[in-house]
Amino acid sequence: MSKHTANQAYTRNFSIIAHIDHGKSTLADRLIEETGALSEREMKKQVLDSMDLEQERGITIKAQTATLDYPASDGNNYIFNLIDTPGHVDFSYEVSRSLQACEGALLIVDATQGVEAQTLANVYLALENDLEIIPVINKIDLPSADIEEARRQIEEVIGLDASDAIAVSAKTGEGIQDVLEAIAARIPAPENRNDQQLRALVVDSWFDPYVGAVALVRVFDGVLKKGDRIRLMSLATASSYEVQDVGVFMPQPVSCPELASGSVGFMIAGIKQLADLKVGDTVTLERNPTSEALPGYREPKPMVFSGMYPVDSGDYADLRDSLEKLNLNDPAFTFEPENSSALGLGFRCGFLGMLHMEIVQERLEREYDLDLITTAPSVIYRMHLTDGRNFETSNPSEFPDPATIERIEEPTVTANIFTPEEFVGTMMKLCQERRGTQQNMTFIGQGRVMLTYMLPLAEMVIDFYDKLKSLSRGYASMDYELAEFQESDVVKLDVLVHAESVDALSLIVHRSIAESRGRELVKKLRELIPRQQFDVPLQAAIGGRILARETVKAVRKNVTAKCYGGDITRKRKLLEKQKAGKKRMKSIGSVEVPQEAFLAVLKLGEGN
Amino acid sequence: MPPLRASGPLHLYVHIPFCIHKCHYCDFNSHEREKPDWQAYQHGLLAELKYWAVTVPFANQHINSIFFGGGTPSLAPPSLIASVIRASGDLFHLDDDAEITLEANPGTVDAGNFEGYRQAGVNRLSIGVQSLNDTELGWLERIHNRRQAIAAYHAGRETGFDNINLDLMYGLPDQPLQAWFDSLQTAISLGPEHLSCYQLTVEPHTRLATSHASRPYPLPDDDLALSFFQQTRQQLQQAGYQAYEISNFSRPGRACRHNDGYWQYHDYIGIGAGAAGKCNTPDGGIIRYSNIRTPERYMATASAEACAINTRESLDSQKAAAEAGWLALRRTAGIERSLFRQRFHRDAWQYFSNQLDPWHKQGMLNVDDRGIRLTENGLPLADAIAASVL
Numbered sequence: 001m002s003k004h005t006a007n008q009a010y011t012r013n014f015s016i017i018a019h020i021d022h023g024k025s026t027l028a029d030r031l032i033e034e035t036g037a038l039s040e041r042e043m044k045k046q047v048l049d050s051m052d053l054e055q056e057r058g059i060t061i062k063a064q065t066a067t068l069d070y071p072a073s074d075g076n077n078y079i080f081n082l083i084d085t086p087g088h089v090d091f092s093y094e095v096s097r098s099l100q101a102c103e104g105a106l107l108i109v110d111a112t113q114g115v116e117a118q119t120l121a122n123v124y125l126a127l128e129n130d131l132e133i134i135p136v137i138n139k140i141d142l143p144s145a146d147i148e149e150a151r152r153q154i155e156e157v158i159g160l161d162a163s164d165a166i167a168v169s170a171k172t173g174e175g176i177q178d179v180l181e182a183i184a185a186r187i188p189a190p191e192n193r194n195d196q197q198l199r200a201l202v203v204d205s206w207f208d209p210y211v212g213a214v215a216l217v218r219v220f221d222g223v224l225k226k227g228d229r230i231r232l233m234s235l236a237t238a239s240s241y242e243v244q245d246v247g248v249f250m251p252q253p254v255s256c257p258e259l260a261s262g263s264v265g266f267m268i269a270g271i272k273q274l275a276d277l278k279v280g281d282t283v284t285l286e287r288n289p290t291s292e293a294l295p296g297y298r299e300p301k302p303m304v305f306s307g308m309y310p311v312d313s314g315d316y317a318d319l320r321d322s323l324e325k326l327n328l329n330d331p332a333f334t335f336e337p338e339n340s341s342a343l344g345l346g347f348r349c350g351f352l353g354m355l356h357m358e359i360v361q362e363r364l365e366r367e368y369d370l371d372l373i374t375t376a377p378s379v380i381y382r383m384h385l386t387d388g389r390n391f392e393t394s395n396p397s398e399f400p401d402p403a404t405i406e407r408i409e410e411p412t413v414t415a416n417i418f419t420p421e422e423f424v425g426t427m428m429k430l431c432q433e434r435r436g437t438q439q440n441m442t443f444i445g446q447g448r449v450m451l452t453y454m455l456p457l458a459e460m461v462i463d464f465y466d467k468l469k470s471l472s473r474g475y476a477s478m479d480y481e482l483a484e485f486q487e488s489d490v491v492k493l494d495v496l497v498h499a500e501s502v503d504a505l506s507l508i509v510h511r512s513i514a515e516s517r518g519r520e521l522v523k524k525l526r527e528l529i530p531r532q533q534f535d536v537p538l539q540a541a542i543g544g545r546i547l548a549r550e551t552v553k554a555v556r557k558n559v560t561a562k563c564y565g566g567d568i569t570r571k572r573k574l575l576e577k578q579k580a581g582k583k584r585m586k587s588i589g590s591v592e593v594p595q596e597a598f599l600a601v602l603k604l605g606e607g608n
Numbered sequence: 609m610p611p612l613r614a615s616g617p618l619h620l621y622v623h624i625p626f627c628i629h630k631c632h633y634c635d636f637n638s639h640e641r642e643k644p645d646w647q648a649y650q651h652g653l654l655a656e657l658k659y660w661a662v663t664v665p666f667a668n669q670h671i672n673s674i675f676f677g678g679g680t681p682s683l684a685p686p687s688l689i690a691s692v693i694r695a696s697g698d699l700f701h702l703d704d705d706a707e708i709t710l711e712a713n714p715g716t717v718d719a720g721n722f723e724g725y726r727q728a729g730v731n732r733l734s735i736g737v738q739s740l741n742d743t744e745l746g747w748l749e750r751i752h753n754r755r756q757a758i759a760a761y762h763a764g765r766e767t768g769f770d771n772i773n774l775d776l777m778y779g780l781p782d783q784p785l786q787a788w789f790d791s792l793q794t795a796i797s798l799g800p801e802h803l804s805c806y807q808l809t810v811e812p813h814t815r816l817a818t819s820h821a822s823r824p825y826p827l828p829d830d831d832l833a834l835s836f837f838q839q840t841r842q843q844l845q846q847a848g849y850q851a852y853e854i855s856n857f858s859r860p861g862r863a864c865r866h867n868d869g870y871w872q873y874h875d876y877i878g879i880g881a882g883a884a885g886k887c888n889t890p891d892g893g894i895i896r897y898s899n900i901r902t903p904e905r906y907m908a909t910a911s912a913e914a915c916a917i918n919t920r921e922s923l924d925s926q927k928a929a930a931e932a933g934w935l936a937l938r939r940t941a942g943i944e945r946s947l948f949r950q951r952f953h954r955d956a957w958q959y960f961s962n963q964l965d966p967w968h969k970q971g972m973l974n975v976d977d978r979g980i981r982l983t984e985n986g987l988p989l990a991d992a993i994a995a996s997v998l
Contacts, residue, residue, distance in 0.1 A: 533970070576995070
């Protein structure tokens with residue numbers, strides 16, 4: 001196996017970057033298959049997306065890798081390390097670490113769709129990392145493929161030379177050999193720096209129940225050997241670990257004695273907690289450490305927050321255990337206990353973004369079988385008080401007394417939206433409604449436009465992407481990156497149910513939209529809260545000022561007309577079902593409120 | 609087997625599943641058949657009766673009422689009705705004053721048949737009038753009109769029936785209150801002993817449910833439905849009819865003994881396709897069964913095996929008490945504490961007070977030594993109140 005560790009001249013480290021659905025996983029599968037790493041029979045379709053959720057959603061959440069042997073036409077045997085990258089903006093930090101581990105990247109553009117928002121975001125990340133980029137135009141087997149147009153967009157929109165872009169069909173296999181040859185010929189070899197002090201980048205990490213935390217590492221300097229004692233440079237403590245195993249993915253894990261500079265593989269070092277093995281961290285030797293970590297490391301910082309509560313308050317301990325377990329696999333989300341007067345004991349959870357939030361929720365419900373109430377997502381606000389105190393919070397219940405506020409700052413993002421020309425007006429309107437400021441507008445040909453907007457993150461977390469998709473009939477695409485915090489005139493919008501303020505329904509919103517948001521919210525709640533035996537007033541208020549009011553009318557008649565001998569069983573079961581439905585609701589005072597009501601703010605604008 | 613607790617009188621329900629046309633709102637077990645095999649059907653009914661006559665706990669019991677329901681029982685030849693009544697007397701003890709009801713569709717009335725049913729022993733007619741407005745009858749897909757409905761009533765009287773019920777429906781799409789009162793007053797003016805007035809309900813798995821889901825009918829909202837419900841009760845009371853159940857009204861002493869038996873938690877035998885039966889069990893619970901619903905499959909099974917049960921459920925004593933409480937609350941007399949104590953060995957108010965006290969405090973229930981009853985305010989919310997005891 002030493003051939004995998006030694007000869008830098010014949011090693012190629014690369015990633016594939018693409019917009020979602022442009023065929024990244026299919027191309028990866030095809031490369032693995034062509035190089036014979038797996039026989040066709042062993043190939044489960046789209047090998048690299050192994051988590052259930054990833055396969056269902058067609059996205060890559062965790063970076064994975066495969067080491068491939070390739071005998072090129074120049075007569076040399078190459079080792080290709082294909083490092084998969086997550087395909088979603090929530091994980092852009094992980095993407096940039098994956099790209100940092102490479103010398104080159106394949107840029108896939110769908111010949112039927114052209115350049116999309118994520119393509120651009122990922123290319124910029126790749127260029128920041130000085131990667132050699134090989135443009136690949138995919139799906140040329142489709143009748144609507146327009147290779148020349150894709151080529152033109154790569155040149156004009158992205159600004160890359162597309163004269164030697166490779167036209168392929170990952171589906172039929174056409175052009176795959178050309179891709180493999182280009183990887184060997186055009187992507188630079190890593191340097192041989194075996195004589196330096198060890199520096200290995202943690203590209204990805206995950207938790208294995210048998211061996212603990214496992215890292216995917218790229219060795220830049222020195223050699224990482226089995227038996228070495230290593231340190232992780234971001235950890236303040238001097239704790240060191242013994243390397244129990246290193247190896248490569250073929251794509252199944254195969255042990256080898258060492259990983260030399262330039263190689264990519266896994267490291268198992270008896271690290272108990274995944275939180276200690278952070279993506280972007282630098283591995284060095286305990287005895288002969290480097291003084292300078294690899295650049296680019298940062299702590300994962302949650303940007304989107306929401307409260308999670310068990311429907312049945314008896315499940316609180318289960319929820320805590322499940323969060324702890326899930327956190328072992330996904331240290332990027334945070335959670336701390338929170339107490340809501342309406343919902344009882346629960347947790348305030350932080351996520352990298354909206355998708356990340358959905359994934360965590362779904363895993364909790366699916367893998368841990370919990371019924372959850374999730375409150376509307378919120379972002380972090382920086383509160384500056386008149387007495388000079390500052391603090392950050394995402395929680396409406398911690399919103400300070402308005403009299404004590406000097407100013408509040410909220411996070412913003414820079415968003416690139418790619419849209420057909422016919423939807424430009426609609427997209428601009430959407431962005432304006434969401435308090436966006438236009439930064440740029442570029443016509444990119446083929447009737448498509450790229451809009452660049454500065455938007456408050458708070459406006460993005462509430463159904464922005466869904467709106468963008470539905471208003472453009474699915475044609476617009478979007479990517480965003482976090483920008484700075486900006487001062488903002490935000491207020492706390494309270495919701496009162498039956499004259500009782502419900503903390504779990506309150507929101508922090510910009511003053512300019514507070515009234516319309518409040519009005520829509522109580523209107524939506526009126527649809528979601530079932531009628532009770534009495535009228536239930538719903539109000540939206542800022543401070544003591546009522547902005548909007550709706551009433552859930554009392555049930556006045558609820559009686560089965562006919563009930564005879566043959567009907568009794570069925571009618572009894574219907575009533576029992578009604579009663580069971582009530583049990584799943586939360587009682588707020590004397591009002592039964594269903595789970596969906598707590599996410600009503602996400603449903604504004606639906607079905608009206 | 610330990611002796612069964614007293615369950616009051618035993619009732620017999622006989623289902624006749626055939627119809628000339630199945631109306632779109634109907635969720636009963638009814639089937640359109642051009643020429644039903646009456647002989648085979650009769651054979652099945654008698655086979656079942658023989659089976660139950662030797663089966664605990666029904667064996668040797670007194671039958672207090674028989675009810676021929678449908679479907680359309682008035683399609684059945686009088687000989688079939690006669691043979692079932694005769695067999696009931698032969699195989700069980702049929703009380704001398706047993707109430708024997710037959711449901712009749714005004715579109716199928718044949719004076720000769722009415723005479724035959726009377727001679728067979730039927731002493732009560734229940735006529736499916738539904739409405740006395742031809743436009744409404746058309747929407748309901750009934751096979752009769754106003755004139756035929758009135759004629760059927762008179763035919764019943766002329767044949768000598770002195771106990772007649774008319775079934776009526778209100779709350780049809782866009783139906784004004786006044787249109788309903790016109791039907792109701794016409795029905796009252798005929799002078800029947802009994803009236804059943806139901807609000808139209810969109811039941812699942814009906815054609816009405818399908819069309820309502822794709823394009824909703826303008827059915828009354830809560831407030832209007834409540835007006836229908838309350839004003840119907842008022843008008844009937846003024847006309848001398850007593851409400852003894854949510855939808856049932858009668859002249860004094862003319863309540864339907866058979867139907868009232870269901871709400872009083874009596875035992876009953878059900879024979880025929882899709883019919884249901886219920887009996888108490890020694891542990892204080894109950895068993896309920898229902899038969900195979902498709903007429904042809906029913907006939908084959910009943911004839912071959914003498915028993916055509918399709919599903920069974922048993923409830924333990926606690927569940928049965930809750931169910932009995934729910935059903936009794938539909939009656940004007942409510943849950944009668946002495947009867948409840950006899951049946952369940954507990955006091956009803958002690959047993960249900962946790963669930964019912966909030967309703968009591970809101971004035972939805974009357975509670976006294978005799979029983980627990982819905983008030984006029986509680987009646988329209990009977991389901992919500994009943995659901996709390998289940």
